[in-house]
Every structure is written in structure tokens, then in C-alpha cells.
Amino acid sequence: MTRSLLPALLVCLAGPLRAEDQGTVAVNSAPKPGDWAALAKLPDWSGVWTPFISDQNRRITTDPVPWQPQVAAQIRAMEAEENAGRPRGLFINCLPEAMPTWMLITHNALEFLFTPGRVTILGEMDGNRLRRIYTDGRPHPPDPDPTFHGHSIGHWEGNTLVVDTVAVLPQAFLAVSEAVGIPNNGDLHVIERIHLAEPDVLHDDLEIIAPHVLTRPWKTTRIYFRQRARKYDIVEGVCLQGFYAERQDEHGNAIFVPIPHADGNPVPLPPRESK
């Protein structure tokens, strides 16, 4: 083999060049009729999915989190406070539960939208949080900005959607309840296999890799039930709304007025400290 052929061969082995590598601008191509038709071959995940909350709680015991020792000590302290009736509110500031905690502990419904090249998960918590999962074959960006829900790419293996998520903010909690959890502290990687276990029962099999807080990847499952009655339709859920009272101003305008808190801080303190 001549030296001149080697680079070309390496390129072939590595697969097609990415748009970024070629110096061209990556675009989201307009879907063709075949792209829309292909959606019909995907499994039916329509409807509204309600979480199996009792199972979430059960799995804290059956799928114990492999916390690192120094983290386990902090977790035990939080559990003790919660068991004593003094829960520490991880989310009382109304920041998103984020990934993967949204999937782990939500008490609210969610729904899936399939469009060409993408699966979108919509919830009704945290002000209608959503996850965009790109299924168009793109890779993760080389250095994405960290966000609450990270950057997700997915592909279908039969009827299972395999989702890979990176670039989650290090401050995002890895939580097992609304009072027990720890910031992931960076380099979080979540792999999910989402599939129908029964016609109307959806499983999200999660593998959570959090090298700064876990000793090994944590594998667990979360279960959702399909509802079709319209009273289960997703509604808007703006977390911060609870901080405001509905009142009228001096002109009779309908307004929101902040409800003050014990220490005058707009971010309320956990119950133990707000007495």
C-alpha cells in the first residue's frame, strides 16, 4: 500500500465525513414524504403516560444507588432528615429536576412526539419541560454547552429507542426523591432503552454513569402507564406560579403578587429552616 492511499482508507474506515469536518454548514433537511411515512412503522407511543410512583419508591431499595462513600454519608444525612419529617427541598427553587432525575422521580404525566429525525418528550412539570432526542444520525456536538437536560441523540433498535445523553449541568441533582439527592458534579452520561413492556406499559431502562458520585454505573427502570381518556391530557405546569397570589391592582387589573417567605428571600428555605 502506498503512503498516498492510507489517508483515504482511514477516512473510509471511519465512516462518512461529518458536515462539521468538511467545513460545511450542517442543516436540518426538509423531510420527504418517505420520512413521514417511516414514522408509521415506529411503535405506537401515543397517549399520555402516567408514572408508577409506588415503583419509583420501591426501587430506591431494590435498585440501590452505588453512591461513593463520601456521597453516601451526605445521602444518609438527607434520608435521616426526611425520615424525621424535616425534608430538604432539592427543587423548591423551581429549577428543573433535569436529567435523569425527571425520569426517575416525576409525579406528573409525560407524552412523546415523533417527527422525522426526532423524538420529543414533553412533560407538565417545571413549566412544561421537554427533551429533544435527535434520531437523524447526528453525533453529539464536540463540546456542547451543559444544560439541565443535556444533549440527547437516539436510534431505534427494533421497537426500542436507545437514547444517549451527555452535557448535563454538574449542578443538576441525581436524586431518588424530592428530598434526597446530590449534584452529579459533572461528566454525567445517561443511556436509556425505552420500550413497551406491555401494550400500555412503557419501561425506561436507565444506565446512569456519574463518575464523580457513583462507584459504578447505576442501572434502574422507571415505568409509565398509558392513558387515553382526555382528562389525562397534559396541562401547563409552571412551577413558579405557586409563589404568587392572584390579586388585583389599584386599577382592577388581574395581577400576580409574590407571596413573601419567612426570611424575605425569593427562594424559599427548606421547611426546617423556614420556621
Next chain:
Amino acid sequence: MTRASLHLAGLLIAGTLAGALPALAHHSFAMFDFTKVITITGTVKEFQWTNPHVVLWVNVEGKDPKHPDVWWLEMTSPGNLTRTGWNRKALNAGDKVEVELNPLRDGKLGGALIKVTNSTTGQVFSTNLRDMEKPGLK
């Protein structure tokens, strides 16, 4: 007192109450004692149909007839309550109610609402998310 100042006074009262009790944003319910169930009877002061937790304020007659005790009762979100048959007009200021609740562990006047009977309308509403743990509900 002007109309506006009346509204402000009401807000300050509500604010004082909120400040004395756990925060309204979504949180653990561990501050409630789920081993205890008590029942109170009173009049709806305000029904706050907001995320992430719906809140019911109830005036309950206490020692001072001019200043009733005000109980703070928390529920799940409007979305979840809608699915169990509630609506934002289920309770209105002035309605007579009987409320079954798990009280706050610290003895303050509040709790997690289990069931409310609206004696004014004759309607009964309860809240239990575990009732939704199966598919195909009607």
C-alpha cells in the same frame, strides 16, 4: 379602607401564613404525618389552583370568634387533580367544608389533604396519585 388596600391586607395575611409554613414549590411531603388522620370543619378562605401544588385555605372556628384559625392544606398539581375529578371551581370562598387530612408533624395548622366534602355543593373530592397506577383509566 379602599378596595385596593383591602386586597393588600388579604395578601399580607396570606403571605404571613405562607411564611410560617413550608414553601409552596414542589417538595417532599415528609413533613406531613401520614400515620395520623384528622378532620376539620370550616369555611373556604381561598382555593389556590396553582402549580406545582394546589393549596386550600380554610377558616376554622377557634377560641376567638372574631379571628378564626386558618388551616393550610396542600395537594398535588392541577393536572393530577383534574385526572382524579377535581376542577378549579370545586371549592370556592365561603363554601362550608369538612376536610380529612394528614397533619403537619410540627403541630402547625396545616396538612396534606386526603378528602374534602363541600357541604355547600354536596360534592366530595379526594386525592391519591396511587389511584393512577394502571393503564387505560376512564
